[in-house]
Amino acid sequence: MNNQEKRLPAWPAVVHARCPRCRRGAMFTTTMYGFRSQQMNKTCPHCGLEFEREPGYFYVAMLISYAMFVAEMVTLAVALHVLTGSNNPWLYIAVIMTTGIILSPFNFRYSRVILLHWLTPGLHYQPELSGD
Ligand SMILES: [Zn+2]
Numbered sequence: 001m002n003n004q005e006k007r008l009p010a011w012p013a014v015v016h017a018r019c020p021r022c023r024r025g026a027m028f029t030t031t032m033y034g035f036r037s038q039q040m041n042k043t044c045p046h047c048g049l050e051f052e053r054e055p056g057y058f059y060v061a062m063l064i065s066y067a068m069f070v071a072e073m074v075t076l077a078v079a080l081h082v083l084t085g086s087n088n089p090w091l092y093i094a095v096i097m098t099t100g101i102i103l104s105p106f107n108f109r110y111s112r113v114i115l116l117h118w119l120t121p122g123l124h125y126q127p128e129l130s131g132d
Contacts, residue, residue: 007127010117017109020117022047022129027113032105040112047129051112053120058112060119065111072103 013023025046029039043050052058073096080086080095116123 006130008125008130010125014113014117017113019044019047019049019051020120020123021049021126023125024130025049027051027116028109032109038105038108047126049123051116053123058115061108061111061115064114064119065107068107068111069100069103072107073100 008023010023012018013020017027019025019027022044025041025044027040027044029041030036032038040051042052076096076099077092080092084091086092
């Protein structure tokens, strides 16, 4: 028997918004699209990691969310132009505003996931914390 716990892969932990340190505990208590606004756990329910590393830490996630929004909307505008060839600005405004509203819960959630999984110094996966 190997002393090393089984390593959990990174991508399912990212997709399912799991804790970056143990990849087991859920970061959010609510679903992405639901009637209630999204709520985060203060600490990881599996390993106890405090998600908000310092006061105001998630302000950084707003910048990530903004970058995600710009990337999505530029992609959408280019795709719209290629597919429709339209020069009507109202088409672009209507589609981009609607899609932006629809994607905002996605951006909110995954900007925090990206921040904690890849952009937080000193926070790494610790396989020994993945066990039961
Ligand atoms: Zn954890």
